[in-house]
Structures are given as structure tokens and as C-alpha cells.
Amino acid sequence: MTTTETDKKTAPPATGTALVQLMSELASGKITIVDLTETLTPEFPTIVLPPEFGQAWPFRIEEISHYDERGPAWYWNNFSMSEHTGTHFDAPVHWVSGKDQPDNTVDTIPLNAFIAQACVLDCSAESRDNPDFLLTIDFVEQWEAKHGRIPPRSWVFMRTDWSRRDKPVEYLNMREDGAHSPGPDAQVVPWLVKERDAHGFGTESVGTDTGQAQHLDPPFPCHYFMHGNNRYGLQCMTNLDRLPPTGAVIFAAPLKIRRGSGSPLRVLALTPAAA
Amino acid sequence: MTEPLTRPPRKNPVARTRQATRPPAPRSRRALGLTAAAALGRFELQVCQDCNTTQYPPREVCGHCLSERLRWQPVDASGRLLALTVLSHSNDLYFRERLPWRIGSVEMAAGPTVVAHVHGDCKEGDTVRLSLKLDRSGQAVMIALPQEATPNMEDDKTLRETSCDPKFRRVLVTDGKTAVGLAVIQALLDAGATTVFAGDPETWRRSAQFDALCEDPRVLVQDLNITDGDSVERISRSIGGKVDILINTADYQREGGILFNRDMNKAREALDVNCMGLIRLAQHFGPAMAGRAADGINNAVAWVNVLSIYAHANLPAQGLWAMSQAAALSVSQCLRQEFLHAGGVRVVNVFSGPLDHEWEQRTPPPRVAPRAVAAAIVKALREGSEDVYVGDVAQEFLARWRDNPKGLEREL
Numbered sequence: 001m002t003t004t005e006t007d008k009k010t011a012p013p014a015t016g017t018a019l020v021q022l023m024s025e026l027a028s029g030k031i032t033i034v035d036l037t038e039t040l041t042p043e044f045p046t047i048v049l050p051p052e053f054g055q056a057w058p059f060r061i062e063e064i065s066h067y068d069e070r071g072p073a074w075y076w077n078n079f080s081m082s083e084h085t086g087t088h089f090d091a092p093v094h095w096v097s098g099k100d101q102p103d104n105t106v107d108t109i110p111l112n113a114f115i116a117q118a119c120v121l122d123c124s125a126e127s128r129d130n131p132d133f134l135l136t137i138d139f140v141e142q143w144e145a146k147h148g149r150i151p152p153r154s155w156v157f158m159r160t161d162w163s164r165r166d167k168p169v170e171y172l173n174m175r176e177d178g179a180h181s182p183g184p185d186a187q188v189v190p191w192l193v194k195e196r197d198a199h200g201f202g203t204e205s206v207g208t209d210t211g212q213a214q215h216l217d218p219p220f221p222c223h224y225f226m227h228g229n230n231r232y233g234l235q236c237m238t239n240l241d242r243l244p245p246t247g248a249v250i251f252a253a254p255l256k257i258r259r260g261s262g263s264p265l266r267v268l269a270l271t272p273a274a275a
Numbered sequence: 276m277t278e279p280l281t282r283p284p285r286k287n288p289v290a291r292t293r294q295a296t297r298p299p300a301p302r303s304r305r306a307l308g309l310t311a312a313a314a315l316g317r318f319e320l321q322v323c324q325d326c327n328t329t330q331y332p333p334r335e336v337c338g339h340c341l342s343e344r345l346r347w348q349p350v351d352a353s354g355r356l357l358a359l360t361v362l363s364h365s366n367d368l369y370f371r372e373r374l375p376w377r378i379g380s381v382e383m384a385a386g387p388t389v390v391a392h393v394h395g396d397c398k399e400g401d402t403v404r405l406s407l408k409l410d411r412s413g414q415a416v417m418i419a420l421p422q423e424a425t426p427n428m429e430d431d432k433t434l435r436e437t438s439c440d441p442k443f444r445r446v447l448v449t450d451g452k453t454a455v456g457l458a459v460i461q462a463l464l465d466a467g468a469t470t471v472f473a474g475d476p477e478t479w480r481r482s483a484q485f486d487a488l489c490e491d492p493r494v495l496v497q498d499l500n501i502t503d504g505d506s507v508e509r510i511s512r513s514i515g516g517k518v519d520i521l522i523n524t525a526d527y528q529r530e531g532g533i534l535f536n537r538d539m540n541k542a543r544e545a546l547d548v549n550c551m552g553l554i555r556l557a558q559h560f561g562p563a564m565a566g567r568a569a570d571g572i573n574n575a576v577a578w579v580n581v582l583s584i585y586a587h588a589n590l591p592a593q594g595l596w597a598m599s600q601a602a603a604l605s606v607s608q609c610l611r612q613e614f615l616h617a618g619g620v621r622v623v624n625v626f627s628g629p630l631d632h633e634w635e636q637r638t639p640p641p642r643v644a645p646r647a648v649a650a651a652i653v654k655a656l657r658e659g660s661e662d663v664y665v666g667d668v669a670q671e672f673l674a675r676w677r678d679n680p681k682g683l684e685r686e687l
Contacts, residue, residue, distance in 0.1 A: 042503040045479065052529075054540055062504060172479040 036237040036267040037087040045168035056082035083262040089254040090233030094261040098227030106260035114253035118155040127160040127182040134185040147245040152197035162204040163238035183210025186221035200232030208233040277427040283572040295568035295618030296368040300412035305333040309415035313407040316660035318352040321345040331387035352405045354383040391417035396425040408437035411619035438659040439577035442467035444519035449474040454632040454645040456524035462649035474499035501552030511559035522579040528634040532594035545599035568618030584672045628668030
């Protein structure tokens with residue numbers, strides 16, 4: 001180790017930078033961290049496709065050892081799951097419309113995509129009695145009238161309180177004609193991309209699209225338009241009710257899976273402490 | 276007539292559970308021919324192909340003409356009960372616990388005179404019907420039965436020791452929502468099971484038929500998914516001490532072979548359900564069942580696997596699935612020996628031809644109705660057989676497989 005490197009390590013941090021201020025406000029509690037992640041358990045529901053299609057594996061875990069004859073002083077597990085299990089990130093390559101976008105896989109997405117601010121649209125009242133609630137341009141414009149215009153490169157999170165539903169039955173809400181859960185309609189997604197330069201779309205339900213999205217035009221519009229424009233998705237989130245309408249900063253970095261189409265991840269929000 | 280069984284009272288929770296003992300197991304290698312027949316529920320003895328003499332006990336050469344050409348084949352099972360003895364004493368632990376015990380000599384119409392266990396409804400001089408059954412050591416024994424069925428004859432102590440009757444027993448059906456699972460639940464209720472624990476691996480998937488079955492107060496739904504070790508462990512800790520019979524109806528069937536079906540997910544999923552799932556069930560439920568193998572009238576008696584005939588020889592059109600069936604068959608063979616040594620819970624394999632369900636839509640008939648599989652399971656449990664082939668396709672497959680396995684392989 002050279003003297004210069006040692007000096008760098010021991011030198012006191014420069015004061016007054018934004019990072020120092022961030023750490024000090026985290027320490028003082030002026031900024032709090034909210035975990036938007038569901039715990040990975042075998043019971044957590046995964047999206048259900050017709051059985052003749054390939055299926056996303058649910059989370060499964062097997063003990064390697066637990067301070068026992070398999071490993072006397074250590075505890076660890078093997079686990080398996082799909083790229084789209086639990087709270088997870090959708091990369092543009094996940095959808096056919098995004099397959100030719102540059103840097104569209106979780107290992108090539110630019111790092112600055114993993115930290116972005118969020119606008120949280122509270123649709124919980126509308127979704128409570130209407131599992132098929134669709135977010136519209138009109139709804140977003142009304143929200144903007146109260147909270148201001150959605151800034152460029154901001155996550156748009158749709159709060160529905162869906163994460164509070166009993167899992168898996170009420171959460172998947174499967175009927176004879178398929179799943180019923182809220183999501184965006186086919187018009188608002190391209191509008192969010194084109195008119196508001198949205199960074200991506202995030203939900204509490206099992207996918208970014210509504211449960212009946214196969215019947216929209218185009219089918220699965222959130223996947224189609226967001227990924228077709230090299231934007232991202234986050235789903236199976238929780239605690240969106242603890243975020244302010246604007247002003248939260250989201251840390252959402254997927255695992256660096258080679259050519260990965262998505263990844264389970266820890267989603268953290270930095271928010272100003274409630275006044 | 277036999278005194279009918281009554282539903283056993285609740286178990287005394289502080290009494291020592293009776294430990295399993297086993298009847299004498301050693302047999303000569305020749306005598307294992309009796310075991311092979313009993314396992315299939317058949318009555319077969321060696322018959323000399325030169326002088327046509329029926330042999331008993333099994334031997335290397337004909338007792339009449341010394342020919343070596345002895346063949347196992349079905350013979351007339353009727354005879355006359357010459358003498359009946361009721362044992363009041365035995366130095367063998369197994370029989371000592373079950374005294375008094377009836378044995379007798381039967382002169383068979385086919386020739387030999389045999390010593391057999393004797394059903395309570397037979398008396399000296401009666402014409403009787405001999406039956407080959409597997410005892411708790413997994414070996415064949417002969418039981419003399421009344422020629423015509425008598426009331427409640429299945430409740431006789433001698434028969435109950437070789438059967439696994441679901442009457443008054445508590446049964447776990449691991450996946451109650453499969454076509455076979457639904458049929459099995461109904462068949463068990465009809466057969467007098469006290470409780471049917473019905474596994475539901477997909478609570479989010481609605482099934483009107485399943486819900487209708489669950490309206491019966493004897494059906495208790497369990498949130499059981501055999502691909503999830505946590506769930507198997509959780510449910511085993513809840514009901515594992517009350518499962519007298521376990522019937523694994525979970526199945527993952529998909530089309531496609533191996534060479535032109537590049538899908539490792541399908542292969543893994545098939546193995547995960549059909550083979551690994553069976554292992555998970557065995558490790559969590561098996562030991563407790565083995566420990567209750569002699570636990571009174573509703574002791575733990577049977578472990579039933581619902582398998583395909585293609586476990587024996589791969590059907591290339593469904594090669595991945597058949598691979599997982601073969602793996603499951605191998606697991607079942609291990610379990611069978613382990614259970615025998617640990618107290619005698621019987622492993623029953625029920626092999627079916629193509630089932631009449633959604634994964635065989637383009638398979639031409641005859642396809643096996645799920646209720647036929649369910650009926651075969653209940654019959655095997657009542658009669659105490661170990662390997663069951665359900666339906667014409669399975670029976671023909673078995674005959675071809677025994678005759679010329681290589682030929683069968685070429686024709687599949």
C-alpha cells in the first residue's frame with residue numbers, strides 16, 4: 001500500500017457535500033428508509049399462466065446445514081425461484097416489444113436507472129371495492145392538479161393496498177375468467193412515457209398490468225409500452241402507503257444476472273420523515 | 276359371523292404406544308414365488324409341467340416325478356378344513372400379542388394339504404377358499420376363508436392383520452384437486468374412513484367439485500404443496516401423528532419426449548413433483564407412520580403411490596414425465612423395504628394406463644376413469660395387495676412387460 005492510498009483512506013471526509021448531508025439526515029431521522037419488499041417465502045404467490053405454458057418457479061428453500069452434522073458451525077440454505085418471483089424488477093427485454101432495446105437486460109441496464117424518485121398515486125379507495133380498477137389519464141391529471149406534474153424519469157407507483165390482501169387467494173383473486181386485480185389502462189401507459197417521460201411503473205399486485213390485461217388493446221399494455229420504450233417495472237411491492245405522493249427516492253437494483261429479464265430484489269425508499 | 280369393528284375410542288395420550296413387531300419373515304428363495312403372487316392379489320402355486328402335480332410347499336423339483344419344470348400358475352384355491360387349532364400360547368412376540376390365534380390344515384382340491392391361518396367364520400369340515408395374503412413382514416401367508424362371504428368378514432382379526440382397510444382409518448390424500456384425488460376422497464368416504472385430510476396445493480384455484488366434497492365434515496382441507504418442504508413439514512407437524520394411510524395423488528404430467536423437447540424446466544418440475552415430492556412426504560410423514568404401525572385398530576398401515584405403467588418402460592411421446600415416474604417407482608422400492616424393516620407399513624403401488632383427464636386429451640380410448648383408480652386403491656387396501664394394475668391397458672402392458680421387456684420397449 002502506498003502512502004498516498006493510506007492518506008486517502010484516513011483523510012477526513014469533505015464536509016458540506018450532498019452525501020454527507022444525506023448520511024447525517026439518515027442518522028438524525030430526518031430521512032427514513034422504508035422497505036417496499038415482501039419477504040421471500042414458499043407461499044408467496046407467483047403469476048399463474050395456463051398450465052401448458054412454462055411457469056415461473058415460486059420461491060423454494062432447502063437447508064444446507066444448521067449447526068448440525070451437515071455443517072457443525074454454520075447455517076445456510078439453497079434456494080430457487082424464477083427471475084419474476086417475489087418483489088421483483090422487470091427489465092425491458094422481458095417483453096417482446098423491448099427485445100431490441102439497447103442495454104435492456106438486468107446486467108446491462110445503466111446504473112443510474114437503479115436510483116430514481118417516485119410519484120405515488122393513491123388508488124386504494126378506488127381499488128377497495130373494484131378489483132378491476134383501471135388507472136386512467138384523467139386520474140393522473142387529477143392527481144397532478146393536487147401534487148404537481150410528474151417530473152421526468154420518475155417511477156410512477158400505483159398504490160392499491162393490494163399487498164394487504166390475504167395471500168394467495170384474495171391476492172391473485174382468480175375466477176373462472178382469470179385474475180382480477182387493478183392496473184393501468186392501455187391509454188395511460190404510452191401517455192406516461194411520451195408526455196411525462198416516466199422511468200417505469202410499479203405496483204403492489206403480482207404484475208405491473210391489471211389481472212384482466214389480456215383483454216386490453218394491446219394486451220398487457222404496461223409491459224408492452226413500458227418495455228417497448230426501454231422503461232422498467234416493479235411489482236409485488238408493499239408499504240406504498242408509507243410513501244409521500246412525491247419526494248421519495250427509490251433504490252431498486254436487480255441482481256446482475258447475465259442476460260436476465262428481471263430479478264427479485266430489495267426495494268428501499270428514502271423518504272422525508274413525516275412531519 | 277364376525278363381530279363388527281366399532282370406531283376406536285380416542286387414544287389414551289399418556290399410554291405407551293404399542294411398538295410394532297413382525298411375524299417371522301425368512302422364506303426360501305423359491306417360496307418368494309408365493310410373495311410375488313400375493314403382492315398382485317393372485318393365488319398361484321408351482322405346477323409341474325411334466326406330470327401336472329401341484330406343489331406345496333414351494334420346491335426346486337417336482338415332489339412326484341423330480342422334474343425341474345415347475346411353473347407358478349393360478350390353481351384352484353378351494354379345499355376342506357381338515358383340522359382347526361386355536362393357539363393359546365406362542366413364544367413369537369408378534370403372535371403372542373394377538374392370541375388366541377386360529378390355524379388349521381386344509382386339503383386342497385388341487386392336491387396338496389397346507390397349513391393356513393383360519394378365518395373366524397370357518398369351522399372344521401367346512402369347504403373353504405384359500406387366499407394368499409401379505410403379512411406385516413411383507414411375506415405371503417395362506418388364510419382359509421369361508422367359501423361364501425359372511426357378514427363383516429373383513430373385520431376378522433386374521434384378515435385385518437393382512438389388509439389395510441380404510442374403514443375407521445384416517446387418510447391423507449396429498450392432492451385432493453387432481454382428477455384422481457377428487458375420486459379418491461369420495462371413494463374413501465364411501466369406504467368408511469373416519470377422516471380424509473385433503474391436500475390443496477393451489478388454494479387460489481377454485482374447484483366446485485373439491486368444495487362440494489369438503490362439505491362432508493369428515494373432510495379436512497390441508498394447505499399442502501409437496502414441492503414446498505416448509506409446507507410438508509408444517510402439515511406433518513400438525514396431522515402427522517394421525518395419518519393411518521397416505522395416498523399420494525399429486526402428479527405433474529406434460530407432453531413431449533426428450534430429444535426434440537428442449538425444456539429443462541419441464542423435466543425439473545416433473546421430477547420435483549413426482550419424485551422429490553414423494554421423498555419430501557416420506558421424510559416428514561414416514562417416520563411417524565412407522566412408529567404407529569401397531570397402534571391399535573386404526574394403526575398406520577399403508578402408503579399408496581399412484582403411478583403410471585410407463586414407470587416400468589418409458590413412453591417416448593411423454594418421455595420426460597415417464598422418466599419422473601420411473602424415478603418415483605425407484606423411490607417407492609426404497610420406501611417399501613425401509614417401511615418393512617421399520618414396522619410393516621405397506622407400500623402399495625397402483626399403476627394405471629392413460630388416465631381420462633386433461634393431460635391425455637389426444638390419447639385414444641380406452642382411458643382409465645379416475646374413479647376406477649380410486650376403486651382399485653380401496654380394493655387393494657381392503658384385500659392387502661401391494662402392486663395393482665388398473666384397467667385393460669395396464670393389464671396388457673404388465674403381461675407384455677413380463678413376457679418380453681425388450682419387445683415392449685420397441686413397441687412403445
